[in-house]
Amino acid sequence: MRQNLRVNGARLWSRLQRLAEEGARPDGGVCRLALSDADKAGRDLVVQWMRELGLTVTIDAIGNVVGVRRGEEDGAPVMIGSHIDTVATGGRYDGALGVLGGLEVIETLNDAGVVTKRPLAVAFFTNEEGARFQPDMFGSLVFTGAMALETALTSVSIDGRKAGEELKRIGYGGDAPVGKPNVHAYVELHVEQGPTLEAEGFAIGAVEGVQGISWTEFTLTGQANHAGTTPMRMRHDAGYVAAAIAVHARRIADELGGDQVATVGALTLSPNLVNVVAERALMTIDLRNTDNERLKQAEARLMSFAVKAAAGEGVTLEARSLARFDPVPFAPHLVARVEAIAKAFDLPVKRLPSGAGHDAQMLAAICPACMIFTPSAGGISHNIAEYTKPEDIAAGADVLLRLVTELAE
Amino acid sequence: MRQNLRVNGARLWSRLQRLAEEGARPDGGVCRLALSDADKAGRDLVVQWMRELGLTVTIDAIGNVVGVRRGEEDGAPVMIGSHIDTVATGGRYDGALGVLGGLEVIETLNDAGVVTKRPLAVAFFTNEEGARFQPDMFGSLVFTGAMALETALTSVSIDGRKAGEELKRIGYGGDAPVGKPNVHAYVELHVEQGPTLEAEGFAIGAVEGVQGISWTEFTLTGQANHAGTTPMRMRHDAGYVAAAIAVHARRIADELGGDQVATVGALTLSPNLVNVVAERALMTIDLRNTDNERLKQAEARLMSFAVKAAAGEGVTLEARSLARFDPVPFAPHLVARVEAIAKAFDLPVKRLPSGAGHDAQMLAAICPACMIFTPSAGGISHNIAEYTKPEDIAAGADVLLRLVTELAE
Numbered sequence: 001m002r003q004n005l006r007v008n009g010a011r012l013w014s015r016l017q018r019l020a021e022e023g024a025r026p027d028g029g030v031c032r033l034a035l036s037d038a039d040k041a042g043r044d045l046v047v048q049w050m051r052e053l054g055l056t057v058t059i060d061a062i063g064n065v066v067g068v069r070r071g072e073e074d075g076a077p078v079m080i081g082s083h084i085d086t087v088a089t090g091g092r093y094d095g096a097l098g099v100l101g102g103l104e105v106i107e108t109l110n111d112a113g114v115v116t117k118r119p120l121a122v123a124f125f126t127n128e129e130g131a132r133f134q135p136d137m138f139g140s141l142v143f144t145g146a147m148a149l150e151t152a153l154t155s156v157s158i159d160g161r162k163a164g165e166e167l168k169r170i171g172y173g174g175d176a177p178v179g180k181p182n183v184h185a186y187v188e189l190h191v192e193q194g195p196t197l198e199a200e201g202f203a204i205g206a207v208e209g210v211q212g213i214s215w216t217e218f219t220l221t222g223q224a225n226h227a228g229t230t231p232m233r234m235r236h237d238a239g240y241v242a243a244a245i246a247v248h249a250r251r252i253a254d255e256l257g258g259d260q261v262a263t264v265g266a267l268t269l270s271p272n273l274v275n276v277v278a279e280r281a282l283m284t285i286d287l288r289n290t291d292n293e294r295l296k297q298a299e300a301r302l303m304s305f306a307v308k309a310a311a312g313e314g315v316t317l318e319a320r321s322l323a324r325f326d327p328v329p330f331a332p333h334l335v336a337r338v339e340a341i342a343k344a345f346d347l348p349v350k351r352l353p354s355g356a357g358h359d360a361q362m363l364a365a366i367c368p369a370c371m372i373f374t375p376s377a378g379g380i381s382h383n384i385a386e387y388t389k390p391e392d393i394a395a396g397a398d399v400l401l402r403l404v405t406e407l408a409e
Numbered sequence: 410m411r412q413n414l415r416v417n418g419a420r421l422w423s424r425l426q427r428l429a430e431e432g433a434r435p436d437g438g439v440c441r442l443a444l445s446d447a448d449k450a451g452r453d454l455v456v457q458w459m460r461e462l463g464l465t466v467t468i469d470a471i472g473n474v475v476g477v478r479r480g481e482e483d484g485a486p487v488m489i490g491s492h493i494d495t496v497a498t499g500g501r502y503d504g505a506l507g508v509l510g511g512l513e514v515i516e517t518l519n520d521a522g523v524v525t526k527r528p529l530a531v532a533f534f535t536n537e538e539g540a541r542f543q544p545d546m547f548g549s550l551v552f553t554g555a556m557a558l559e560t561a562l563t564s565v566s567i568d569g570r571k572a573g574e575e576l577k578r579i580g581y582g583g584d585a586p587v588g589k590p591n592v593h594a595y596v597e598l599h600v601e602q603g604p605t606l607e608a609e610g611f612a613i614g615a616v617e618g619v620q621g622i623s624w625t626e627f628t629l630t631g632q633a634n635h636a637g638t639t640p641m642r643m644r645h646d647a648g649y650v651a652a653a654i655a656v657h658a659r660r661i662a663d664e665l666g667g668d669q670v671a672t673v674g675a676l677t678l679s680p681n682l683v684n685v686v687a688e689r690a691l692m693t694i695d696l697r698n699t700d701n702e703r704l705k706q707a708e709a710r711l712m713s714f715a716v717k718a719a720a721g722e723g724v725t726l727e728a729r730s731l732a733r734f735d736p737v738p739f740a741p742h743l744v745a746r747v748e749a750i751a752k753a754f755d756l757p758v759k760r761l762p763s764g765a766g767h768d769a770q771m772l773a774a775i776c777p778a779c780m781i782f783t784p785s786a787g788g789i790s791h792n793i794a795e796y797t798k799p800e801d802i803a804a805g806a807d808v809l810l811r812l813v814t815e816l817a818e
Contacts, residue, residue, distance in 0.1 A: 193635060193638045194635060195639060196638075196640055196643070213637070215683055225788065226765065227697070227764070228603075228764025228765050229601065229602045229605075229788065230604060230788060231670065232670055237659075237672075240655060240659055242652075243653075244652075246649060250641070250649055253641050261641055262641075265648065265678070266681045266682055267648060267652075267676060267681070268677075268678075272677065276672075286636045288636070354638070355636070379638065379643070381635065382635075
């Protein structure tokens with residue numbers, strides 16, 4: 001019986017569109033920055049839905065909201081979660097899909113009269129995006145005990161407000177305890193935010209883990225010189241070294257292969273004039289891999305090349321780490337189940353890494369966790385044009401339903 | 410007798426320092442923008458010196474000033490020239506050396522009682538730098554007939570004034586004819602403005618010509634994408650293509666060798682963020698060579714690579730020529746004489762191109778012309794720190810003296 005359960009895709013789609021009205025932008029996108037008035041309106045709506053579905057709602061001191069559905073037995077719930085905050089030019093699906101997908105799972109089980117052995121929970125975490133407060137994902141960080149509550153409460157927003165004050169103002173500073181989570185397993189349904197599934201014709205992504213991230217800033221200092229009067233052999237061209245490093249970063253990604261990506265997204269020359277050899281180049285290198293050993297290899301090869309290239313040109317190199325996070329692998333047995341369930345539903349499925357961060361990576365530290373990806377049209381996210389087809393959303397929610405009911409037995 | 414004539418280096422040095430007082434900057438540099446009050450003061454001083462030395466001064470309609478010393482015979486004079494305008498953060502020697510070096514030649518001949526067969530002339534041309542009016546060198550362009558007087562007179566300065574009005578205001582709109590120059594030969598003594606002579610231990614540069622210049626702007630348009638979620642094979646990274654072109658520009662210069670230089674001085678990415686693949690790159694490529702065929706080769710190789718690199722990445726390429734000037738070779742027999750005279754004086758001499766533009770390239774269109782370079786400390790010019798040692802300045806003026814007395818026989 002439970003094997004045949006399917007979600008109501010139209011109902012889930014309708015909830016997604018309804019939530020998008022809170023913080024709706026005139027251009028069709030959504031601006032629901034964490035702990036803003038729009039976020040409060042979105043929270044109120046989701047909490048109302050949770051209560052209508054019979055969930056017991058608790059709110060903790062950093063504003064994370066958890067709605068619990070009782071099981072046949074007590075104990076740690078199987079949690080479905082994500083976030084409902086957005087970036088300023090956000091879309092309708094990033095985050096919202098995981099939360100409202102969870103509600104759709106609950107409603108489907110309610111309609112079918114199914115009570116799972118373990119409790120189920122649907123959660124949304126505060127400030128996943130980090131678009132209003134730093135750091136991003138402080139809700140799930142505090143929830144799992146990886147960050148002190150006080151640190152998050154005193155975070156100051158881009159508009160100069162403390163998170164603690166904003167929580168109080170919108171009425172979402174609750175009394176549920178933080179830092180001692182009791183979760184049996186965690187599953188997050190999310191849009192891919194990348195182009196792979198759509199481009200390759202897959203409906204479901206079985207997410208193997210979140211890529212480790214290494215951000216480095218290089219400051220190269222050479223000598224400003226006249227582009228006409230300075231022979232090539234006498235140059236100390238910071239711009240040339242920066243370009244050589246950018247080209248080499250691509251080569252490293254190509255040679256390491258697999259999930260390795262490398263991006264030089266920011267590069268600024270000075271004085272930045274057509275006829276002056278650049279004295280200074282400021283550049284960033286973003287390296288990511290799900291395999292920490294390969295990520296370290298990429299970092300080492302990049303640094304070795306940069307040091308050599310700078311020395312060869314008589315340019316000084318200063319390197320500064322801007323961010324470094326180890327990869328987070330998801331529970332292999334859960335990844336395998338996502339894959340198997342999708343296949344059972346005849347949904348084309350691909351294992352892939354997540355290139356972006358998600359609350360699931362915090363939950364992975366305290367319980368078996370995994371993610372299910374649905375395709376993003378054109379790979380576009382953090383953009384008002386973000387879109388996922390209704391049938392893909394329904395398919396993702398079906399996989400979510402099957403997986404959490406299995407886990408709750 | 411004339412073979413043994415030497416300039417008075419101390420007197421020349423003293424005039425250079427005195428002229429630097431007009432438009433002096435508090436930091437030791439000079440700001441004597443064309444047709445400004447400071448330029449007027451500098452002009453008045455040089456004209457006064459010309460008259461004190463017995464020269465007959467004429468001023469033409471674009472403000473070029475020519476002081477003529479009679480020869481034994483009438484006819485076209487051998488002209489020594491340069492400019493006295495500076496950039497806003499200029500030094501004391503760029504331009505001034507050629508003009509005051511000319512006056513020193515005159516005074517040395519006066520002192521020795523030498524009258525040359527042909528007349529001699531010392532000239533300074535208006536707005537060589539182009540720091541206040543566009544285009545640069547419009548004085549010598551009008552003088553030689555390469556530009557219509559009206560075009561130059563209606564040029565509007567960076568502070569919104571017409572050149573014609575400024576000439577009238579400072580009293581340097583004269584009545585000498587333009588566009589029909591009568592010059593037997595032209596010699597310009599100038600600081601190198603590059604590092605080669607100093608770095609390689611030469612006192613004199615025998616300038617073979619002015620490099621041809623090719624400036625191209627590339628606009629590369631790809632697709633902004635998430636640096637984590639977009640696999641390498643799906644990228645359209647405008648920044649990567651720009652970097653590859655910059656690296657290839659260096660390779661072209663290395664492979665062509667000789668005088669070929671290549672510079673990517675300006676490169677701007679957008680959105681220029683650490684974690685976003687660049688959608689757009691705007692870059693300039695500055696190619697220069699004294700050999701026009703090789704310069705064309707460099708241009709063709711660059712364009713061929715850029716087109717291929719952009720296509721390979723699925724990035725569109727727009728190319729726009731910002732400037733293109735053919736090389737200007739100086740009269741070979743004059744270049745050879747500079748070299749020979751320097752050697753006769755036991756001055757280490759090197760043939761080299763000029764990477765910067767000079768009035769001499771305009772004069773080269775109407776008479777045999779050449780330039781003599783003196784070393785620039787650290788290759789620095791267009792900078793308050795511009796410096797050339799007194800003994801190098803005296804050596805350059807000695808070569809100038811010998812060459813013009815030869816040419817005036």
